[in-house]
Amino acid sequence: MKKCALFVLTAGICSVVHAQVPQHIDVAGFASGKPGSQMIDSVVVPVPSEIFSVLDKQGKPAWSEVLRPVKDVAVTGSKEQISLVLGTVIAEGFVAVEAQNPEEVKNIGRAVLKLSQAIGVQKAVVRRSNAIIEAADKSNWSSVRHELDGALADVKNAMNEMRNQDLAQLVSLGGWLRGTQALTAVVEAHYSADGAELLHQPALLDYFKRRLDAMPAKTKSVGLVKRIREGLNEISPIMGSDTAEVSEKTVKQVDSVATELIKVINQKQNSNE
Amino acid sequence: MKYFLSIFLTLAMALVAPARATIDDALSFALEAADPYVKEGFTVREDYWGGDLPVKQAKAIVHQLFKGNEYWFWMGTDTANAKISVHIYDADGNLAEDESFQKPHKAAAHIRPKKTGTYYLIVEIEKSPEERTYWSLAYGFR
Numbered sequence: 001m002k003k004c005a006l007f008v009l010t011a012g013i014c015s016v017v018h019a020q021v022p023q024h025i026d027v028a029g030f031a032s033g034k035p036g037s038q039m040i041d042s043v044v045v046p047v048p049s050e051i052f053s054v055l056d057k058q059g060k061p062a063w064s065e066v067l068r069p070v071k072d073v074a075v076t077g078s079k080e081q082i083s084l085v086l087g088t089v090i091a092e093g094f095v096a097v098e099a100q101n102p103e104e105v106k107n108i109g110r111a112v113l114k115l116s117q118a119i120g121v122q123k124a125v126v127r128r129s130n131a132i133i134e135a136a137d138k139s140n141w142s143s144v145r146h147e148l149d150g151a152l153a154d155v156k157n158a159m160n161e162m163r164n165q166d167l168a169q170l171v172s173l174g175g176w177l178r179g180t181q182a183l184t185a186v187v188e189a190h191y192s193a194d195g196a197e198l199l200h201q202p203a204l205l206d207y208f209k210r211r212l213d214a215m216p217a218k219t220k221s222v223g224l225v226k227r228i229r230e231g232l233n234e235i236s237p238i239m240g241s242d243t244a245e246v247s248e249k250t251v252k253q254v255d256s257v258a259t260e261l262i263k264v265i266n267q268k269q270n271s272n273e
Numbered sequence: 274m275k276y277f278l279s280i281f282l283t284l285a286m287a288l289v290a291p292a293r294a295t296i297d298d299a300l301s302f303a304l305e306a307a308d309p310y311v312k313e314g315f316t317v318r319e320d321y322w323g324g325d326l327p328v329k330q331a332k333a334i335v336h337q338l339f340k341g342n343e344y345w346f347w348m349g350t351d352t353a354n355a356k357i358s359v360h361i362y363d364a365d366g367n368l369a370e371d372e373s374f375q376k377p378h379k380a381a382a383h384i385r386p387k388k389t390g391t392y393y394l395i396v397e398i399e400k401s402p403e404e405r406t407y408w409s410l411a412y413g414f415r
Contacts, residue, residue: 021358021373027366027393030333039333044320046337050414054341145316153319194341202364203335203391 043207045172047149048094048179051198056098058195061186063099068092070104073111075118076268080222083167084265086115086155087174093132093148095182097141105136105144112151119167124158125151166219169211173228176204177261184255188248196246199254205240208232224264231261295351296323299409302349306379307413310345315413323409326398334394334410338386346394346412348380355401357408362393 030039055061070092073085089111096104109132116125128151135143152175159168180199187195212220212229219225235257238250300321307317322334338344348359357380361370369392373382386392398406 021360021368023368025362025366025368025393025395027333027362027364030331030393036329037331037333039335040322040324042322043335043337044318044322044412046339047318049316050342051339053414054339057341142316146319149319197389198339198341200389201337203337207335 043203045176045204045207046179047145047152048091048175048182049097049145049149051179051183052094052098054198055183055186055195058192059190061098062189063095064101065189066182066185067095067099067101067104070107070111073115073266075114078222078224079119079164079167080170080219081224081265082115082118083159083170084174084177084224084228086112086119087152087171087176088178088262088265089115090148090152090155090171091175091178091182094145094179097144097148100139100141102136102139106133109133109136116155119159120162121155121158124154128154166211166215169208169215170225173208173212174265176208177228177258177265181255181258181262184251184258187251188255191248191251193245196248196251199239199246199251200241202240205232205236209236227264228261231257295325295407296409298351299323299349299407300411302351302378303347303409303411304349306347306349306376306381307345307411310413313415315345315415317411317413321409321411323407325405325407326396327405328398328401331395331397334396336392336394336412338384338389338392340386340389342414343383343385344412344414345381345383346410348396348408348410350378350398350401350406350408352401352403352406353378355403355406356399357406358395358397358399359410360395362395363387364391364393366393 030037033039070089073089075082089108093105093108096108109129112132113122113125113129116122128147131147132144132151135147152171155171156168159165159171183198209232212225212232215225235254238254300323303321304317307315311317326332346359346361348357350357356375358375359380359382360368360373361382361384363369370382370384374380394410396408396410398408
């Protein structure tokens with residue numbers, strides 16, 4: 001009897017707590033900044049492994065076919081380009097982890113350091129870079145993932161401290177583009193509606209577009225940045241919709257844009273034309 | 274001139290440092306809340322949000338979630354006797370979380386997204402002895 005009463009009491013308390021949480025909110029109110037509500041104008045960009053873990057649950061992607069060797073990484077060009085390349089290289093690290101390729105992870109660890117050096121943030125990354133190489137030697141993949149995520153955060157924090165928020169955004173953007181390209185490669189190889197649904201990323205697209213639009217005219221005039229803005233506008237109607245199903249044709253379209261942008265990012269001497 | 278500049282910088286650092294320290298303290302409570310879930314296989318991201326809020330002012334954080342993953346969001350504050358909350362809503366503004374809890378210094382919400390897309394995390398200081406309360410939010414996925 002006592003147990004029964006306790007159960008009823010506990011259930012009662014739980015339901016009261018649940019009932020206190022509003023079941024619906026006015027999302028638009030937050031966006032417009034009505035009194036008592038605010039929207040944070042920053043988005044945490046997911047690491048590629050957040051998406052890859054879903055793909056792993058859906059099947060066994062051939063990650064080694066998605067992996068792109070990083071041995072000849074470009075350390076030339078503008079700071080904008082190097083920042084974008086750095087983002088793509090860190091993202092490649094997550095692909096290399098999925099492919100369980102220790103040699104490639106080690107190459108990536110070294111490339112991260114080299115690129116960070118070129119834009120003056122190597123101090124923040126040395127420890128991470130060494131940790132990536134060390135963990136790859138031991139095939140400790142969860143540790144490599146953790147250090148790659150940490151390297152991304154450390155680079156961005158160092159850039160923010162140097163008042164280079166724009167470059168920090170470009171690192172995130174480069175990583176997101178490479179992650180998206182890897183996603184489309186996997187989904188294209190074995191199309192499924194569930195896999196393709198991962199391309200619904202309206203918040204991220206909107207965020208990157210707003211950040212690029214807010215950059216100084218000088219940065220926006222860099223040919224590479226201009227092309228990326230155009231590319232985001234091309235894929236925005238496809239990835240930016242929360243409702244439409246992502247077809248096989250759409251996956252191909254996104255892949256084609258992402259692949260082209262990654263190619264442009266990695267072109268040597270891609271400077272301020 | 275150099276002397277005045279160094280005094281100015283010291284004062285500026287003294288003003289900024291406590292805020293940073295308090296957000297970091299708040300983060301340590303959030304990560305403490307995350308600890309049991311790490312043992313269950315959740316990967317905690319190195320990125321986090323933080324700031325300070327007055328009582329009853331909600332803040333929305335836009336977040337991209339992927340169907341097929343599950344997520345925990347852990348919020349922390351270093352203010353004793355503060356009551357904080359975090360809840361998850363979908364793009365239409367409907368409560369989408371599977372469960373949530375509030376404990377001293379901590380709050381958390383858990384979701385298995387029914388679809389991939391935009392979600393809103395609503396953080397709030399429900400009660401606090403301070404005029405503005407520092408908070409921090411971390412998340413993990415598996």
